[in-house]
Amino acid sequence: MSLLDYFRSSKSKTASVAKERLQILVAHERYYRNKPSYLPQLQEELLAVIRKYVNVEQDAISVKFEQDENQETLELNIVLPDAQGSKSAAEIAKSSL
């Protein structure tokens, strides 16, 4: 940075903005990249099955996939709708693959 620049402007440097945006984005994309590709479809089919019996919303089901050195964990979480006025969350499956 030159001496004149120092007086000329105080606007923030764009390279650091670029770096910050990239770090967040790339971390996010890597997170999804390392997951099995069947996850969205699994989620959709599970939802269809559950809907046969219980009327749940699209976002009531979440599928989480975690991976560490020696095991992969698939966690399903289904939030059932208010039946008798109280909300119940049922974690129906948490299994190690």
Next chain:
Amino acid sequence: MARIIVVTSGKGGVGKTTTSAAIAMGLAKRGHKTVVIDFDVGLRNLDLIMGCERRVVYDFINVINGEANLNQALIRDKNCNLLYILPASQTRDKDALSLEGVGRVLEELSKDFKYIVCDSPAGIEKGANLAMYYADDAFVVTNPEVSSVRDSDRMLGILASKSRRAELGMEPIKEYLLLTRYDPDRVESGEMLSLDDVQEILSLHLLGIIPESKSVLNASNSGIPVILDEKSDAGQAYADVVARYLGEKRPHRFIESKKGFFRKLFGGK
């Protein structure tokens, strides 16, 4: 056995073909019999950058389809007799490439050549996938710019999962970074991602930094790979890249601004 190098990036316009031409020429100039293959079917340009566009008779697709043999399709470079070019087809579409056909051609080339440089098309479609599928080494060409870095990261994911080495559970493709169109002045003034910024995200083995240089356009204008312009900064940078790839230790250059003290002080452009 030949070593297969893919020059890839995901994003277009970052310097894949310039790099393919330069490193293929560099390897050949150092005594290694090298062939450079254009995988950009339908949009071939390597022939122009290598200055052999008027000598193309048969192409890669003709060889895959058995309409010509390799000797008929390979073009010997006019500047270096250890370098050959296998042009892409300009008339077909990318579906004319097949995994099996590409494999067959690469295997035949492997018998005769030391290095096979595959110039990948942009994108992540068939041509790009086939260019990297059989690779041993990947030169990831990246500009210090957000979309290029993101696409390079995406390419790294593909290299690690969809290549032959990945599918067969072999030792993974060796990935190298070439940071191109680097402008140390703009980095210094905080307008451009620095080498360290890019490496914090990609963390690859750095083969070299190619500075933004007028010599690149001059080279492509005249159809002579920029590495032959030995006086130019980009030419020297590519020569360093080839030397490092072949195992030589050379300090990295073109990272620092060339501006003098007074110009720095008063912000001359």
